[in-house]
Amino acid sequence: MNDDTSVGIPVRTFVTNVPDKAGAFLLANRIILQNGGNIMRVSYNKAVDLHTMFIDVQGSTRSLDAISQQLQAIGYLGNCLAETQVMMVELKIPDEPGALYPVLKILDRYDINISYINSSPNGTPYQNFRMGLLIENPKVVKLLLDDISEHCPIDILEYDASEASLDNTIFYIRLANDMQKMFYLSAERTMEFISEANRILQLLQDRGENPQKVFDYIHRFAAFIKRYEGEQFQPDVNSRQVSAQVTLHTIEPPCGSNTYVLETQDELVLIDTGFAVYAREMLALLRRLFPDWAQRKKRIFITHADVDHCGLLNVITDAELWLNRKSAESLRLQWLNQPDFRERKSFCMGYSKLSRIITSYQPPEQDRFYLIDDETTPEEHEDLLKIGAFTVGDLDFEVFEGSGGHLYGEMIFLCRAHSLIFTGDNLVNISGFSFERAEFNSLAPYLMTSVNVDSKRATAMRRQVISLIEQTEQQTGSSCLILGGHGPHSRLREGKLVTAE
Structure with a gap:
């Protein structure tokens, strides 16, 4: 199970293993009601898992703890997920006399026949x-x-999908095992991952998607993130002089989520910081680009508070963090482990939380925040609204806040005099994506159904950003360099983005 919070009242997800018999859910429901819990969501699909039921319950921490104890007492909670019928398994057994005997006794107790067995020493104590x-x-x-796992770790290697009596109950445990190995997750974090995977499954099944396809996309998303760690993290890096005093450095990782660095003689100013999972690789790269990195004065501005743009905020601790009030509130909610502005949309919650788990994302401390806007910024507005300004060397930026179509608190940074604009995810050069970035960026729209929290507003905001660029180009007589949250530099040609030279 994992804890969440909704409007200040705790919500806990119970990943239960219920018997396949009439009245099983009724018993769980009675326990929840008797302890003052309120069921917020139930997800169960026998075709996906014969036993696993996900129940989101809202209540006081005391009530939730009591519910947990009682569900555990009747065998509905455990450390394993339900499994299937014909299996090839791997057991990690201590390499000592008699260690296998307890497992054999368990198999005999359940009348399980062994069709194949093989083992050999591997130079370890197991x-x-x-x-x-x-x-x-x-x-x-x-x-x-459950019984075997009390004696030793167990993994599922194969199952006989040709048997008519088999269902797909292996999905969850296979996914759990893969994620645990891939990201070294604790048992608790693994169960959180599975719970959020189920949340995505429930969303997409309601739209007619096949469960196996959903699990495949989740696995591909996680595997892609993992694939580019360490030596495989080879971002595209380029630099260009954008004014007499400022050099622009662009870091475009394999999965997108660009980081920009504006370098002056006195300081380094970062625009967005990418995924937390690549923090070590990014810091090593920044130290190579800027040998005096540790001594430099640093500021960070974010275009919006999504986790793939804020990953290093908690890592680069000697930088001032500049953001607007709405983004600050979203990060504050993350700090409190409450749903942030994206996660308040049910279709975004599962993907956002999965992203947090597999990238080891941690929000920054709020005492480092510097606010760009004042209290006069309206809570709701339909227009691209100017809310503040900042200066980097000889570049004067205007800060515009969007209506929240992509994410509440989204911002645009425009330097009119030098025809530069940072557009975040409001306007990105999709046509300029490399094959790998295009592949990765196709996963989120499927798993969330949309990367925008309000597609209608996002479309209107994209038009307004394009209009702002066109107005700037008319005023200055020069083409704007468009710096999106993903993809290479671009320029506007006949209303469309083309990759900049």
Whole structure:
């Protein structure tokens, strides 16, 4: 289970293993009601998992703890997810006499036949035993796995998908095992991941999507993030002189989420900071680009408070953080472990939380915030509204706040005199994506159904940003360099973005 918060009242997700019999959910419901809990969401699909039911419950911490204890007492909560019928498993057994015996006793207790077994020493204190288990009664699988896992770690390697009696109950445990190994997640964080994966599944199944496709996209998203860690993190980096005093450095990682650095003689100003998972690689790169990185004065501005643009805010601790009030509030909610402005949209919550988990994202401390706007900025507005300004060397930027179509608190930074504009995710050069970035950026729209919290507003805001660029170009007589949150530099040609030279 994992804790969340809704309007200040705790909400906990219980990942329950319920018996496949009439009245199973009724019993869980009675326990929840007797302890003053309010069921906010239930997700169960027998075709996806025979036993696993996700229940979001709102109540006091005391009530939720009591519900947890009672569900555990009746066997509805455990450390494993339900499993399937015919399995090839791998057990990590201590390499010592008699260590396998307790597992064999468990298999005998449940009348499980072994069709295949193999093991060999591997130079560690453990042996990996591979077993083929023939299971005639799928209802015993949950109990079997629970009992075995008390003695040793167990992983699922293969299953016989040709058997008519098999369902897809292996999805969750396979995904859990993969994520745990891939990102070294704790048991608690793994269960959180599975809970949010289910939230995405529920959303997309309601739209007619196939469960296997959903799980495939989730796995691809996580695997892509992992693939480019370490030596495989090879972003495109380029530099250009944009004024007499300022050099623009652009860092475009394999997964997009650009980081820009405006360098002057006196300081470094970052615009957005990418994913937290690449913090070590990004810091190493920044130190190579700027040998005096540690001594430099630093400021960071963010275009919006999505986790893929704020990943290093908690890592670059010697920088001032500049943002507007709405973005500050979104980060404050993250700090309190409450749904931020994106996660308040049900179709965004699962993906956003998965992103936090697999990228090890942590929000920054609020005492580092410097606010761009004042209290006169309206809460709601339809127009691209000027809310402040800042200067970097000889570049004077105007700050505009959008209506919140992509994300509440979104901002645009425009330097008219030098025809530069940072557009965040309000306007990106999609046609300029590399193959790998195009592949990665296709995952989020599927898993959230839309990357925008309000598509109608996002479309209107994109038009207003384009109009602002056109007005600036008419005023200055020069083409604007457009610096989006993803993709290469671009310019506007006949109303469309083209990659800049």
